[in-house]
Amino acid sequence: NAGVTQTPKFRVLKTGQSMTLLCAQDMNHEYMYWYRQDPGMGLRLIHYSVGEGTTAKGEVPDGYNVSRLKKQNFLLGLESAAPSQTSVYFCASSSGASGRYEQYFGPGTRLTVT
């Protein structure tokens, strides 16, 4: 099992450019999440999904869109990147089974917006 994978691992964008981050999990998990990590602020939830075809806003959703067309994939899009979106992005998934909801994290994507 690869677990949770993220593509790409690093990316540099110019202000105004768009991009999509891909998250894939092979554990048949129902729930998936996107977080961003900034110095001194821990991880903050951007969007999440509780199943194929569903998405919901987290704590810091502005400037991002997501899609979950397939159960195993969760895409995070930046339509017009801004320097404030420079961050490390983490995807996570959990089964939701038995109320345990342990989250498994991907390796992260470091995004720099210049």
Place this chain on the structure above:
Amino acid sequence: AQTVTQSQPEMSVQEAETVTLSCTYDTSESDYYLFWYKQPPSRQMILVIRQEAYKQQNATENRFSVNFQKAAKSFSLKISDSQLGDAAMYFCAYRRGGGTSYGKLTFGQGTILTVHP
């Protein structure tokens, strides 16, 4: 809204010694879970230990143990016999219980732990 606070941006410990990382949280819920995650320089988030709020007994995992003080809303992590491989950023995290929480985590700001040989 729930908040999680780690008031120690950095901590250091000598190899083989014991160190305690602090975490406080604020919630009005009675059903919740608390976690400590380790993030080494590789950036990978690794679950260290979990505590269910309804359990009075403090969780332990080998050299890692917690001091869970529910009334004080405090959840500290004790690392015994510290090893060089323990050097990392440590995050405290909270999750509300129940199905409608959807497993969402609220994280603290993190504590950087340095281990000196």
